[in-house]
Amino acid sequence: MRTLRLLPCLLLLALLAAPSQAFAHKVNIFAYVDGANIVADCFFSKKDKVNHGVVSVIDAQTGAVLATGTTDEKGALIIPVPPKAVAAAHDLKLLLKAGEGHQGDTVVQASEFASLTAAAKAKPTEHAPAKTAEKAAPKNKANAPAKAAANAAASVETKAAPAATAIDEAALTRIVTQAVDQTMESKLAPVKRMLLESSEKSVSPTEVAGGIGYIVGLFGIMAFAASRRKDRSGK
Amino acid sequence: MHISEGVLSTPILAAGAVLTAAGTAVGLRKLDYDHLMTVAILSAAFFVASLIHVPIGPTSVHLIFNGLLGAVLGWASFPAILVGLLLQAILFQFGGFTVLGVNTFDMAAPAVICALLFRPLMLRGGRSRVIGAFLCGSVSVLLATIFTSAALAFTDEGFIHAAEVLAVAHLPIMVAEGFFTVLIVGYLTKVRPDVFTSTYSNQFRRSGDCAMEER
Numbered sequence A: 001m002r003t004l005r006l007l008p009c010l011l012l013l014a015l016l017a018a019p020s021q022a023f024a025h026k027v028n029i030f031a032y033v034d035g036a037n038i039v040a041d042c043f044f045s046k047k048d049k050v051n052h053g054v055v056s057v058i059d060a061q062t063g064a065v066l067a068t069g070t071t072d073e074k075g076a077l078i079i080p081v082p083p084k085a086v087a088a089a090h091d092l093k094l095l096l097k098a099g100e101g102h103q104g105d106t107v108v109q110a111s112e113f114a115s116l117t118a119a120a121k122a123k124p125t126e127h128a129p130a131k132t133a134e135k136a137a138p139k140n141k142a143n144a145p146a147k148a149a150a151n152a153a154a155s156v157e158t159k160a161a162p163a164a165t166a167i168d169e170a171a172l173t174r175i176v177t178q179a180v181d182q183t184m185e186s187k188l189a190p191v192k193r194m195l196l197e198s199s200e201k202s203v204s205p206t207e208v209a210g211g212i213g214y215i216v217g218l219f220g221i222m223a224f225a226a227s228r229r230k231d232r233s234g235k
Numbered sequence B: 001m002h003i004s005e006g007v008l009s010t011p012i013l014a015a016g017a018v019l020t021a022a023g024t025a026v027g028l029r030k031l032d033y034d035h036l037m038t039v040a041i042l043s044a045a046f047f048v049a050s051l052i053h054v055p056i057g058p059t060s061v062h063l064i065f066n067g068l069l070g071a072v073l074g075w076a077s078f079p080a081i082l083v084g085l086l087l088q089a090i091l092f093q094f095g096g097f098t099v100l101g102v103n104t105f106d107m108a109a110p111a112v113i114c115a116l117l118f119r120p121l122m123l124r125g126g127r128s129r130v131i132g133a134f135l136c137g138s139v140s141v142l143l144a145t146i147f148t149s150a151a152l153a154f155t156d157e158g159f160i161h162a163a164e165v166l167a168v169a170h171l172p173i174m175v176a177e178g179f180f181t182v183l184i185v186g187y188l189t190k191v192r193p194d195v196f197t198s199t200y201s202n203q204f205r206r207s208g209d210c211a212m213e214e215r
Helices: A001-018 A085-087 A110-146 A149-199 A205-232 B010-030 B031-050 B068-093 B102-123 B127-150 B159-169 B172-192 B193-204 B209-214
Strands: A026-032 A037-041 A054-059 A064-071 A078-081 A090-098 A100-109
Touching: A026 A090, A026 A110, A026 A149, A026 B127, A037 A100, A054 A078, A054 A085, A054 B010, A064 A078, A085 A110, A085 B159, A100 B102, A205 B031, B010 B068, B010 B102, B031 B068, B068 B102, B068 B127, B068 B172, B102 B127, B127 B159, B127 B172, B159 B172, B159 B209
Parallel strands: none
Antiparallel strands: A026 A037, A037 A078, A054 A064, A054 A090, A090 A100
């Protein structure tokens, strides 16, 4: 009988010592913009990811739901930045519903996908210089035979040169931003991972001890008040 | 089973807050101040219990101990659970301040109901005490899943779905807490029988008796 009584105790101790401490009370979502996508990581704890949690991408200003997605088994979700959000340049709120009353949210700021907004705005204007350059190019070619053969080589060189650099500038900025984006992404990957890990804050023993201390203190105060009341009524 | 902030609508949050306030008022009134430390210890146990996970079943769920609190504290489970949940909200960000009322009621009301239902059994001693304590521990958890589902009834989740998922997930906890409550109640009746006899008798005397005593 005594051993029987000890069993649950031992079980409980085993549970206490078990390393897998998943906290299914708080659900977390961590999100950032990667290229044209929003990457979200949804988890209860480091080990406990949110399987098939529903994430809604909401315009933080209007409250309109722009897109929804479901997380995979690893709690990850990659969803393209909604075009509407890109156009409006509003902050995005990512709302995660993990079921049974578990809900978490995070904000992706418009500045994070500002490059996309800029790119979207630049597209129409980007075409314009390209077209003018194209138009300019045949003109140069047409003008060239009209001019003296001796001057031709020089004039083409001088006239073509600014046109070439103009094209290059636009192309160059694109190439450079792309290259920078790529290197930044690879360089920032560990930083992002670190941020993710630091956001996966689990309960520390200090907080537990603190909480117990608070409880004892609170009831201590109540006991003190009660004893004083008793003393007074006794007198 | 901590419902997160922002899930529930305002009327439900308000109803939960009102019910919890009422329960806490009754609990404090019926509280025998000589046993304040018992309440504190069990409140601390409740506070810590949610960190202990039982890795059985499809989802990982944590201990609740509301049945144990009900068995020992009766109506005083309300203030004890309120304090435990408040500190969990502050320190661990479980649940939240606005949902504190609903979460407290979901856990404390089953504790009180089970105490009222199973205490007569527990007081009989012997085998009935074991059965009573087990039922108190396990049925409290079952009722807590039902109450939580009821709170979620008006969300997208729906009552039936939430109740199914929560009840199934908490089956191992129901068994574990049943055994644990038997263990603790058995231990307490041996070591500190006065905890039961006095709090029990106070609990079920007409309300106001305790308050009279201490005045």
